[in-house]
Amino acid sequence: MASGADNEPSDEGLVRAACAGNDNAFSQLVVRHKRRVFGLAARFSRNSHELDDICQDVFVRVYEKLSSFRNDAPFEHWLIRIAVRVCHDALRSRKHEKNHLQLDEHGPELRDRGEEARSEARQAREVLAFALERLKPDERLVITLLELEQFTVREIAAVTGWSEANVKVRGYRARQSLKRVLEKYDERQHG
Amino acid sequence: MKDNMDERLDRLFAAARNERAAVSQADDFFETRLLARIKEQRELAGPWYAAAWRLLPAFAAVAAMVMVCTLTFNPSRSSDMFAAITGGQDEIVGMSYLTGE
Numbered sequence: 001m002a003s004g005a006d007n008e009p010s011d012e013g014l015v016r017a018a019c020a021g022n023d024n025a026f027s028q029l030v031v032r033h034k035r036r037v038f039g040l041a042a043r044f045s046r047n048s049h050e051l052d053d054i055c056q057d058v059f060v061r062v063y064e065k066l067s068s069f070r071n072d073a074p075f076e077h078w079l080i081r082i083a084v085r086v087c088h089d090a091l092r093s094r095k096h097e098k099n100h101l102q103l104d105e106h107g108p109e110l111r112d113r114g115e116e117a118r119s120e121a122r123q124a125r126e127v128l129a130f131a132l133e134r135l136k137p138d139e140r141l142v143i144t145l146l147e148l149e150q151f152t153v154r155e156i157a158a159v160t161g162w163s164e165a166n167v168k169v170r171g172y173r174a175r176q177s178l179k180r181v182l183e184k185y186d187e188r189q190h191g
Numbered sequence: 192m193k194d195n196m197d198e199r200l201d202r203l204f205a206a207a208r209n210e211r212a213a214v215s216q217a218d219d220f221f222e223t224r225l226l227a228r229i230k231e232q233r234e235l236a237g238p239w240y241a242a243a244w245r246l247l248p249a250f251a252a253v254a255a256m257v258m259v260c261t262l263t264f265n266p267s268r269s270s271d272m273f274a275a276i277t278g279g280q281d282e283i284v285g286m287s288y289l290t291g292e
Contacts, residue, residue, distance in 0.1 A: 023229075027222050034221055038214040048216040052224075055217060059225050060232070124206030147204040179196045 011075035019067050026066075030059055033076060037083050043144045044087040054090050058083045077158075084145070084159045091137035131181040139174035146171050 009017070009025075011032070017025035037058050038051065045051040061082050069078055132140050141160070145151040153171075157164045 023226060027226060030222050030225060034218070035214075038217060039211065042211075042214055048214075051214065052217040052221075055221065056225055056228060060229060063229055121206045121210045124203045125210050128203045128207045148208055150208070175200065178200060182196065182199065 012071050015066060015069055015075060018063075026063060029062075029075070033079055034059075036076065037079065040080065040083050040149065041087060043148055044091060044140075050090070054086060057090075058086045061086060081159045084141070088137060088141050088160070091140055095137055127182075127185075131178050131185070134181050135174055135177050138170055139177055142167060142170040143174035143178065 009028070011029065014025045014029045014032075018029060034055065037055050041051055041054040041058065045054055058079075062079060065082070069075065132144065135143065142156060145156050145159075146153075151159070153164050153167050156162070156167045160167070162170070
């Protein structure tokens with residue numbers, strides 16, 4: 001998590017150097033952790049431009065708050081907390097346009113059985129993305145962190161600031177909402 | 192039906208977990224773009240601080256003028272100590288006469 005090789009500076013050392021105005025140190029931090037942020041942000045973004053925007057927002061916020069980082073937890077935990085908040089903000093900012101989404105719009109086409117066999121995983125991801133787009137931002141955040149990123153309830157509570165009970169309730173509701181969306185989707189496919 | 196839907200959801204989650212999103216396009220020159228954005232933000236924030244520091248002599252001049260005006264136009268204090276002490280005596284004597292004390 002901190003440094004790969006012995007001669008590489010630790011995250012904490014790079015943070016101190018970046019706080020002192022060393023842009024190269026900050027760049028090293030970005031290189032070290034960007035893959036983790038990309039992976040997380042990709043769960044919430046719809047295309048590569050949005051992904052780039054979210055990731056840039058994450059690291060800009062990290063840069064701005066770098067002086068408030070305390071060494072009581074690993075840098076990566078602090079970074080992921082910021083990344084989750086930026087992703088949540090991005091979901092909430094899309095809420096308005098999502099309200100106009102209808103179930104029969106932009107649904108993935110599943111009727112080509114040959115194509116389905118060739119790229120089952122991709123289509124599963126598309127169906128899930130279609131369903132996730134129809135959840136509330138809070139529900140989508142929780143279910144994504146729980147089921148796709150495989151965070152524990154405690155970890156989600158830590159990164160979101162919600163209580164563990166609240167995380168469980170939101171996770172349960174999100175799952176119920178997803179089932180409803182898929183049932184309606186199936187009715188449309190077979191009806 | 193409910194169990195089927197739960198199983199289906201779990202299958203969808205498993206499939207989505209296994210497929211990592213393509214991030215290579217966002218990865219290309221990411222640090223360069225990020226640092227350019229940060230520098231741009233810093234430059235935008237720069238003039239505010241620079242202006243504040245440039246205004247420092249003006250603030251000092253205003254403070255000096257206020258001090259000079261205060262010293263110049265302040266009503267002069269009496270240098271007569273007896274007059275300063277007995278300044279309110281007439282009023283007290285008048286009040287005692289009226290109240291009969």
